[in-house]
Amino acid sequence: KKAEWGRQMKDEISRRQQEMLDREEINRVLLRYCRAINRLDVDLLKSVFHPDATSQDLGEPCNAHDWADRVIPVLSTLFAATLHSFTNLDMVVDGDRAVSESHYTAFHRVVADRKTVAQLFGEDYAASTVADGDGQSSHDYVSRGRYLHRWERLQGEWRVQERVETIEFGQFGPATCGGQGSIIGAMPSLARRDRTDPVYALLASVGSGA
Numbered sequence: 001k002k003a004e005w006g007r008q009m010k011d012e013i014s015r016r017q018q019e020m021l022d023r024e025e026i027n028r029v030l031l032r033y034c035r036a037i038n039r040l041d042v043d044l045l046k047s048v049f050h051p052d053a054t055s056q057d058l059g060e061p062c063n064a065h066d067w068a069d070r071v072i073p074v075l076s077t078l079f080a081a082t083l084h085s086f087t088n089l090d091m092v093v094d095g096d097r098a099v100s101e102s103h104y105t106a107f108h109r110v111v112a113d114r115k116t117v118a119q120l121f122g123e124d125y126a127a128s129t130v131a132d133g134d135g136q137s138s139h140d141y142v143s144r145g146r147y148l149h150r151w152e153r154l155q156g157e158w159r160v161q162e163r164v165e166t167i168e169f170g171q172f173g174p175a176t177c178g179g180q181g182s183i184i185g186a187m188p189s190l191a192r193r194d195r196t197d198p199v200y201a202l203l204a205s206v207g208s209g210a
Helices: 002-038 042-046 064-078 114-121 123-129 198-204
Strands: 049-056 081-094 097-112 137-154 157-174
Touching: 002 042, 002 081, 002 097, 002 137, 002 157, 042 064, 049 064, 097 114, 114 123, 114 137, 123 157
Parallel strands: 049 157
Antiparallel strands: 081 097, 097 137, 137 157
């Protein structure tokens, strides 16, 4: 009985260790997703999903790789910058399958003319915040919601098989970070929305491409 109990304990410890490794790998894939969106890296974004994975946010589910090809140009066109992050990650791992729920916050900087601002946020907002004319103005849009994922491990690699995004909170208004002539506004940013961003050189220095 003692030997059997010892084997059971060893098996349970091994199972828990493997689950911890699986959770860490899934967490890293979610971090990779955020980097891909913020840096407009379509290849990195596709690496988050299996080839036949689905994605659903504003409409019907579609192939996740096709969605990646569409969403990156939209983000590039509509927003001057984005910053996505996630919290409250909860998951259940079952062998080579897993499901997860996390909360996200996504910041978007819009720099656009009055017509585009009205299209994005409504005519009433544009009338109250944007001067008449063709000049550009800056606005911030913050969305919050949840990422719901179904995961599968294939050939030893965890990727998303099904993605659902819920949008549960939205807020927008004139950009407030550093007006013209301010010290904050004059501070340079090293961030780039492509692979010239400093993080890629940092990762390459330790042999990582992502």
